[in-house]
Amino acid sequence: MRLVHALIGKALAETIFVAVLGIAFYLAAFPPYFHGWGEVSARGIAGWVVDQSAPGSRVEVQLFVDGKFVASAAANQSRPDVVNSGWSKDEWHGYSFATPSLQAGAHEARVYALHASGGGKRQTLQLVGDPIKFLVDGNGKVH
Numbered sequence: 001m002r003l004v005h006a007l008i009g010k011a012l013a014e015t016i017f018v019a020v021l022g023i024a025f026y027l028a029a030f031p032p033y034f035h036g037w038g039e040v041s042a043r044g045i046a047g048w049v050v051d052q053s054a055p056g057s058r059v060e061v062q063l064f065v066d067g068k069f070v071a072s073a074a075a076n077q078s079r080p081d082v083v084n085s086g087w088s089k090d091e092w093h094g095y096s097f098a099t100p101s102l103q104a105g106a107h108e109a110r111v112y113a114l115h116a117s118g119g120g121k122r123q124t125l126q127l128v129g130d131p132i133k134f135l136v137d138g139n140g141k142v143h
Contacts, residue, residue, distance in 0.1 A: 034059065034113040035087060036075075036128040040142055045109050046096035048079045049128045050088045060114040062125065063097045066107055070100050072114075102136045109134065 033054075038047030049059045058076040062069065079094035087093075095111070109132040112125035135143045 034115070034126050034128060036093075036111075036113070038109070038111045038129050038132050040099070040109065040132050040134040042142055044096055044098045045111065045132060046094065047111060047129060048082045048087075048093045049075045049095065049111075049113050050082065050093050051113070055088050056090065058092065061095050061128065062112045062114060064110045064112065065100060065102065071097050073097065075113075099136075099142050101140070104136050104138045104140075106133065106135055108132065 033052040034049055035052060036047055036049030036059075038045055045063060049061055051057050051059050058074050060072060061075050062072045064070060073095050075093050075095040077094035077096060078091050080091045082088045082093050083091045111128045111132070113128050115124050115126060116122070117124065137143060
């Protein structure tokens with residue numbers, strides 16, 4: 001009977017250990033620290049992103065439209081609304097991308113924060129805000 005209890009205790013300890021390792025890896029690779037939002041306008045796709053673990057840092061963002069990489073930029077443009085809403089102590093967390101030339105119809109843009117982990121050996125992308133859905137009319141105007 002002691003052996004059964006010892007084996008059950010060992011199995012529980014191993015399960016807890018593996019769960020802690022999995023959670024630690026997930027948080028290191030996909031941190032929950034990035035907050036932001038994006039929108040589409042006639043000039044392009046713009047928004048903001050803040051790394052809550054390092055609020056003074058500037059985040060590199062990447063734009064994907066319809067699942068294809070379009071561009072990369074630093075979120076370092078002025079966005080006073082970010083300070084006014086309490087997300088950051090400074091306003092330099094904005095980004096903007098020119099809308100690429102697209103065929104008429106419905107499209108979806110996604111902006112991702114680039115996160116380095118493992119001493120810079122790994123990079124992961126975290127979606128910032130929600131996917132941005134927009135339409136391009138026959139004249140190439142974005143709505």
